[in-house]
Amino acid sequence: MAKELKGRAIHLKSRPQGEPTAANFELVETAVPEPAEGQILVCNLFMSVDPYMRGRMNDVKSYVPPFQVGQPLDGGVVGQVVHSKALGYEEGDFVTGMGGWREYHVAPANQYMKVDPGVGSLSAYLGVLGMPGMTAYVGLLDLGKPQAGETVFVSGAAGAVGGLVGQIAKLKGCRVVGSAGSAEKVKHLREELGFDDAFNYKDGPVAQTLERTCPGGIDVYFDNVGGEHLEASIGKMNNYGRIVLCGAISQYNATAPAPGPRNLMLAVGRRLTLQGFIISDERHMERRPDFLRDVGGWLREKKVKEVETVVEGLDKAPEAFIGLLRGHNTGKMVVKLASPV
Amino acid sequence: MAKELKGRAIHLKSRPQGEPTAANFELVETAVPEPAEGQILVCNLFMSVDPYMRGRMNDVKSYVPPFQVGQPLDGGVVGQVVHSKALGYEEGDFVTGMGGWREYHVAPANQYMKVDPGVGSLSAYLGVLGMPGMTAYVGLLDLGKPQAGETVFVSGAAGAVGGLVGQIAKLKGCRVVGSAGSAEKVKHLREELGFDDAFNYKDGPVAQTLERTCPGGIDVYFDNVGGEHLEASIGKMNNYGRIVLCGAISQYNATAPAPGPRNLMLAVGRRLTLQGFIISDERHMERRPDFLRDVGGWLREKKVKEVETVVEGLDKAPEAFIGLLRGHNTGKMVVKLASPV
Structure with a gap:
């Protein structure tokens, strides 16, 4: 660490109005500090782009603070420890945490979790074994409470969360129907992920398509998209x-x-429950060991598939993010930044 | 019972389009049969008009079957047994059950519950001690789960359900705000029912008024009205x-x-739960003893007030029902049909 280390990062140059464009992002090179006591220097291998990041680009108070203009963006990463001044972390260890949208990150070691590279791929810790996976697991099982024989409908089904929701619902004995935005994705859901039925929501009104694909009605709807799908x-x-x-x-x-769902008042007569959640809440953390045991086990037994769309290079991260919002991904969208050593 | 007994009933003459009118109802006199084995003949003293009945006037499948054109309407009543052929039911007993919109009703005794005339007024069994009371109790406590110090907002607060929701929430240590449709009702909520704040929703946009009346936000919203209030x-x-x-x-x-609530997706970031329910569901029946003990106790201790708007005479029942939908009632709207003997 004698020579000063430089690293590139993507900054938020301006707040998007509507759909983000390349002009909202800026690639900046800065010096990477040496880790202080208790800190680690991490070389980022894979970074995550996630839909929730769009909300953080607005100057609006929400469950996470907004990104700041002129500052690096942030998000989930899997990386490798380059230099450690923290007990229990060694050079070469694989870790996951926040600190994405950049090549290197220095942070207190306790903000990272070590990951086992033997369970799935390293990038799986951004997908089925990471935040999206936990979102699918807790959202479906704890909130959706599917019972064998019930019909589970999931929108955005070819995405990182939706794909796992469908696969877990199948493992629980449900009939599973998914919607996605292209014929290829629909084929993927049916042929790769084992959905009972799937449709391209661009082919016609969702309400009509649900009449055909869910003739016995829906017991659990896992909503990733809102709007027309929800109504x-x-x-x-x-x-x-x-x-x-x-x-x-x-x-x-x-x-x-x-517009909101005009038929929301059906929730009274049908005794529906609609429940929003944020996976990073403390209350869900106790489920993490169950999640890793179950989904890790299913991965090893090939009962669950890891699906991802990989874009290479930090400079391509804005493009990956913009593409994610346009539905260019199948499975988890990740950006590969470096190879492990 | 030697002489044939005749009784009047209100039939549904035609299905209302939009707001019901007097022309949708017909007063018909028919012979009242003698009770068969296991049945009782009840003289109805008070009948209930409730908002849910409007839905039953449409030819739409819902959680209760629609009323039939040319047939009597139905609904909750409190009555007195005139003639009993059922074990355990004596002439003069007070009972509550279905069989409203008519002067007399003959039905199996097990479709009625005997009521204790010493707890509140007899008509209270259509209000705070009846279905609306149970709705308020279960909906607020089991679904709303208010904690002391939280803010509870209830719409339709001067109605049969809303008024009790507010009073129970006060007893549970909450700050209680209600909305209603007239200055008199607002005064009633503040001065008679002990609401911390109340407003006339016709005075301005509800969203603006909530800024003022719920400065610390809302923890439980008990929705009786939908629409603008919900959003x-x-x-x-x-x-x-x-x-x-x-x-x-x-x-x-x-x-x-x-239109539906355009901001429903705030439910994700704020981790909201929206839950519909129907009080007549079997799953809520186990709470009936708790309800009668608690609300009955509060009534006797004068911690909860019985509020009702009484209209006299079966021929006035359609008018009472139409008025209910227009908000002409404060507290429970009941129709007095006869006096106890």
Whole structure:
């Protein structure tokens, strides 16, 4: 560490209005400090781009503070320890934590978790074994509470969360239907992920398609997209149905409020529960060991598939993020920054 | 019972389009049969008109079957046994059950419950001690789960359900805010029912009024009206807030779907739960003893007030029902049909 280390990072240059463009991002090179006592220097191998980051680009108070203009963006990463001044962390260890959108990051070691490279791929810790996986696991099982024989419908089903929701629901004995935005994704859901049925929501009104694909109604709707999907699903929910409100990717770039579901009051007569959640909440952390045991086990037994779309190079991260919001990914969208040593 | 008994009943003459009118109802006199083995003949003393009945006037499948044109309407009553052929039921007993919108009713005794005339007034069994009371109790406590110090907002607060929701929430140590549709009702909520604050929703946008009346946000919103109230409340909910979807009286006469809440997706970041329920569900029946003990106790100790608007005479029942949907009642709207003997 004699020579000064330099590293590149993506800064938020300006706040997007509507859909983000390349002009909202800036690639900046800065000196990487040496780790202080208790800190580690991490070389980032894979960084995550996630839909929730769009919300942080607005200057709006939410469950995470907004990104600051002129500062690096942030997000999940898997990296390798280059230099450690923390007990229990060695050079070469694989870790996951925040500190993405840059090549190197220095932070207190206790902000990272060590990961076992033997369970799945390293990047799986950003996907099925990471935040999206935990979101699918807790959202479906703890909030959706699917019972064998029930029908589970998931939107954004070819995404990182949706794909695992569907696979877990199948393992729990449910009939699983998914929606996605292209014929290729629909094929992927049916042929690769084992969905019972799947459809391209661009082919026609979702409400009509649900009549055909969910003839017995929906017991659990896992909502990743909001908008038309949510209204159509409410209309097909069975009594005592559960709607897991996970995200609303159809609305993240919206510059004006989208219409709400006109049929929400069906929730009274049908005794529906709609529940929003944020996976990073303390209350969900106790489920992490169960999640790693179950999903890790399913991965090893090939009962669950890891699916990802990999973009190479930090300079391509803005493009990856913009593409994610346009649905260019199948499975988890990750950016590969470096190879492990 | 030698002479044939005749009784009048209100039939549904035609299905209302939009707001019901007197022309949708017909007063008919028919012979009252003698009770068979296991049955009782009940003289109805008070009958209930309730908002949910509007839904039953449409030819739509819901959690209760629709009323039939040319047939008597139905609903909750408190009556007195005139003639019993059922073990355990004596002439003069007070009972409550279905069989309203008529002067006399003959039915199996096990469809009635005997009521104790010493707890509150007889008509209270249609209000605070009846279905609306149970709705308030279960909806607020089991679904809303209010904690001392939290803010509870209830719409339709001067109605049969809303008024008790507010009073129970006060007893649980909450700050209670209510909305209603007239200055007199607002005064009633503040001065008679002990609400911390109350407002006339006709005075201005609900969202603006909630800024003023719920400066610390809302933890539990008990929704009786839907529409603008629901959207405004979602906008003021605190993290982990609960929205109890009890009814949507603002929409019962609607002939086209009303706009849904445009901000429903705030439910994700704020981790909101919205839950619809129907009090007549088997799953809520186990709470009936707790309800009668608690609310009965509070009534006797004068901690809860019985509030009702009484209309006299079966021929006035349609008018009472139409008035209910227009908000002409304070507290429970009941129709007095006869005096006890």
